[in-house]
Amino acid sequence: MRKIHLIAMRELKERIKSRSFLLMAVLGPLFVLGLFYALFSLGGSEKQHWNVLIMDKTEIMQTKIAPKKDPRFTFHFINEFVEYEQFADLEQFQGYDLAVLINEKIISNKQVIVSYRELPSENIQRRLIYHIERRFEEVMVQEFTDLDVAKFREIKQSMNFSFKNTYDPKNEVNYKAAWVGYVFGIGILLFVFLFGMTILRGVANEKSNRVVEVLLASVSPKQLLMGKVIGIGVTALLQFIVWASIIGVGLYVFRQTFFPDLLDPSLLLEQMTQDVAQQAMNEFALTARSYNDFVDLVYRDIHFTNMLIFFVLFFLGGYFFYGSFFAMIGAAMGSESDGQQYIIPISVVLILSLLSGYYVIYHPDTYMADILSYLPFTSPVIMMIELSKGFTEGSVWQIYLALFILLISSVVLFGIAGRIYKNGILQFGHRLRFGMLIRWLKKS
Amino acid sequence: MLELDGIYKSYYRQRVLENISFSIPAGQIVGLLGPNGAGKTTLIRIINQIIAPDKGYLSFHGKLMTSEHLKNIGYLPEERGLYKTMTVEAHALFLGQLRGIPKADVEKQLNYWLEKFEIESWRKKRIEELSKGMAQKVQFICTVLHDPDLLILDEPFSGFDPINVELIRDELKEFRAKGKTIILSTHNMKSVEEICDQVVLIHEGKKIMEGPIMDVRNAHKEGLFSITFSGNMIAFATALWAGYEIISKEVHNDTTFTVYLKMRSENEFNDLLATLLPAVKIISAQEVLPSMEDVFMKKINEGKEVENA
Numbered sequence: 173m174r175k176i177h178l179i180a181m182r183e184l185k186e187r188i189k190s191r192s193f194l195l196m197a198v199l200g201p202l203f204v205l206g207l208f209y210a211l212f213s214l215g216g217s218e219k220q221h222w223n224v225l226i227m228d229k230t231e232i233m234q235t236k237i238a239p240k241k242d243p244r245f246t247f248h249f250i251n252e253f254v255e256y257e258q259f260a261d262l263e264q265f266q267g268y269d270l271a272v273l274i275n276e277k278i279i280s281n282k283q284v285i286v287s288y289r290e291l292p293s294e295n296i297q298r299r300l301i302y303h304i305e306r307r308f309e310e311v312m313v314q315e316f317t318d319l320d321v322a323k324f325r326e327i328k329q330s331m332n333f334s335f336k337n338t339y340d341p342k343n344e345v346n347y348k349a350a351w352v353g354y355v356f357g358i359g360i361l362l363f364v365f366l367f368g369m370t371i372l373r374g375v376a377n378e379k380s381n382r383v384v385e386v387l388l389a390s391v392s393p394k395q396l397l398m399g400k401v402i403g404i405g406v407t408a409l410l411q412f413i414v415w416a417s418i419i420g421v422g423l424y425v426f427r428q429t430f431f432p433d434l435l436d437p438s439l440l441l442e443q444m445t446q447d448v449a450q451q452a453m454n455e456f457a458l459t460a461r462s463y464n465d466f467v468d469l470v471y472r473d474i475h476f477t478n479m480l481i482f483f484v485l486f487f488l489g490g491y492f493f494y495g496s497f498f499a500m501i502g503a504a505m506g507s508e509s510d511g512q513q514y515i516i517p518i519s520v521v522l523i524l525s526l527l528s529g530y531y532v533i534y535h536p537d538t539y540m541a542d543i544l545s546y547l548p549f550t551s552p553v554i555m556m557i558e559l560s561k562g563f564t565e566g567s568v569w570q571i572y573l574a575l576f577i578l579l580i581s582s583v584v585l586f587g588i589a590g591r592i593y594k595n596g597i598l599q600f601g602h603r604l605r606f607g608m609l610i611r612w613l614k615k616s
Numbered sequence: 617m618l619e620l621d622g623i624y625k626s627y628y629r630q631r632v633l634e635n636i637s638f639s640i641p642a643g644q645i646v647g648l649l650g651p652n653g654a655g656k657t658t659l660i661r662i663i664n665q666i667i668a669p670d671k672g673y674l675s676f677h678g679k680l681m682t683s684e685h686l687k688n689i690g691y692l693p694e695e696r697g698l699y700k701t702m703t704v705e706a707h708a709l710f711l712g713q714l715r716g717i718p719k720a721d722v723e724k725q726l727n728y729w730l731e732k733f734e735i736e737s738w739r740k741k742r743i744e745e746l747s748k749g750m751a752q753k754v755q756f757i758c759t760v761l762h763d764p765d766l767l768i769l770d771e772p773f774s775g776f777d778p779i780n781v782e783l784i785r786d787e788l789k790e791f792r793a794k795g796k797t798i799i800l801s802t803h804n805m806k807s808v809e810e811i812c813d814q815v816v817l818i819h820e821g822k823k824i825m826e827g828p829i830m831d832v833r834n835a836h837k838e839g840l841f842s843i844t845f846s847g848n849m850i851a852f853a854t855a856l857w858a859g860y861e862i863i864s865k866e867v868h869n870d871t872t873f874t875v876y877l878k879m880r881s882e883n884e885f886n887d888l889l890a891t892l893l894p895a896v897k898i899i900s901a902q903e904v905l906p907s908m909e910d911v912f913m914k915k916i917n918e919g920k921e922v923e924n925a
Contacts, residue, residue: 382697
């Protein structure tokens with residue numbers, strides 16, 4: 173055990189000191205966070221305060237807006253139309269970020285044009301629409317009905333249509349959640365491939381610079397392989413922890429600073445009268461859905477604790493499983509350039525397992541999907557998808573069975589890899605042929 | 617100290633070692649000789665327990681050899697390498713601890729060797745910053761760091777400059793003086809003659825010769841003598857007349873020669889001197905023993921002739 177520990181620690185120290193580890197640990201999560209940021213803000217500006225010029229020639233809005241002030245906006249009214257060019261160029265308009273054109277026939281044509289200097293984010297656009305629509309509701313109720321505004325809003329509330337799959341009326345197939353699982357599954361495969369290649373390069377490198385013979389005079393081939401695989405595996409876990417921490421902190425910071433009201437319509441609505449709040453909430457939820465799926469996904473739908481625990485378990489299983497193949501090839505290579513062609517089949521299997529995830533998302537109830545769930549080649553991806561969709565009561569055993577099969581397969585494959593490693597690691601200068609692997613496998 | 621008994625090893629139905637048995641007493645340097653492909657490296661790997669023999673036993677200090685004994689063995693393989701990105705110190709600590717030596721002891725030994733080789737400034741240098749010769753010194757240090765009782769060196773002088781070869785040779789002699797045992801696998805016969813006490817010759821997986829160097833050379837002597845004299849070459853040849861065969865001669869100047877000759881009859885060395893003394897002035901006279909290279913070539917060729925017959 174002590175020798176395995178020494179080898180693993182050497183591997184770990186060498187990897188975490190390398191520039192590529194540090195680059196990946198910093199740039200990887202920052203890239204992911206950047207992606208999140210882009211998706212959250214959807215290309216729009218998330219400026220904190222907007223000066224809005226409402227061009228209301230007929231003064232239909234009577235220089236009023238929603239009942240209470242929204243700190244994000246300051247509204248200014250003028251009773252004339254300003255051309256685009258004038259708004260763009262004249263100095264007197266430079267203080268305004270947005271110009272809202274309320275045309276004279278607004279009552280009938282419902283057309284509102286908003287010209288902007290800087291595209292507001294979806295969130296800001298929604299808020300602006302909300303304020304102006306609410307004001308027009310009041311105006312129209314006063315002008316054309318005897319109803320009070322609250323009653324009008326109740327009547328106005330749109331019908332809530334719900335489309336259900338006749339084969340899945342309870343909407344158990346949750347595509348959105350499935351995609352989250354898929355992303356986690358891709359993460360597993362990405363880490364498995366990256367660190368599998370690290371095993372391969374490490375083994376081939378030790379072989380080509382002949383340090384392996386010195387080591388084998390002190391440790392057995394199995395100890396050496398085990399130490400190496402564990403060391404690189406711990407490096408991968410460290411990398412993962414760094415990723416999870418940076419992304420976690422980043423998402424928290426996003427929520428607290430850049431997008432404080434991203435998920436919480438009440439933040440917007442607390443400033444409004446109580447009677448409209450509920451109805452507004454419904455509408456808000458409805459409009460929000462069109463773009464806010466991703467936000468929901470990130471902040472509400474992912475059970476991070478569960479996902480992360482099983483991510484680590486399936487990653488470890490997948491890493492040992494696929495890592496065994498990489499170790500076999502590394503040990504069997506006659507030179508560093510030899511054996512590259514044997515990486516292709518593993519890559520193909522990894523890509524197929526990636527595609528299998530896509531297949532299972534859209535064909536979840538097929539026999540093939542069941543098989544893929546338990547096959548050790550594909551189970552890390554499929555089970556992350558299943559986990560993110562959630563297991564019904566009584567079917568949780570499936571994930572444990574898949575994990576068990578994966579771990580058993582890893583142990584078996586690791587044993588095979590150990591045998592090939594033992595017999596191949598001291599063979600130099602040959603051209604690797606498939607027959608050799610079989611021969612080394614048969615040899616005790 | 618080390619005993620091998622009936623070692624057999626085959627790779628894929630091809631016999632690499634066949635019934636190899638010999639024993640090495642403590643405090644000796646043993647040359648393990650043989651042409652390329654003779655099975656030396658396989659035998660060394662078996663002694664180091666890198667691979668297991670198909671048949672046969674090894675004993676170390678009179679006990680059946682186990683992995684526990686590995687901490688008493690130092691091994692410098694022919695194809696040797698180091699982790700390029702590690703520092704000299706980190707590398708030495710890693711290999712020393714792998715041999716089962718506590719860190720503090722490894723550090724102490726490392727200090728001793730760095731000081732001895734006057735290379736303390738290399739301690740924090742990465743291996744990739746060292747020249748090939750420097751790296752080989754580090755490899756040697758890593759091999760002896762745990763103060764092993766048995767040192768196995770496979771072509772230890774290859775790649776070293778003459779100064780370093782001398783340095784390593786002196787170290788090996790010092791090891792022997794301390795009662796340590798050394799197995800030296802090399803093609804450098806000059807080194808074998810100079811520092812080895814015994815040799816074991818392996819050819820095509822079989823041991824074909826073994827014994828103390830002088831015994832081996834004596835066993836293969838062919839009655840060849842070298843006489844360096846001053847005088848007349850014709851007088852020298854006339855004095856010998858029958859019973860001697862001149863093999864070759866070296867002319868140093870008009871009156872000084874060295875002649876290599878063999879005795880044909882039952883004559884003794886003293887008879888030869890008695891015959892020559894009246895004819896020329898003898899400067900030196902000695903029996904010429906075959907070099908280890910000659911013995912090596914002869915034994916290998918004998919093996920080939922047996923095969924062809």
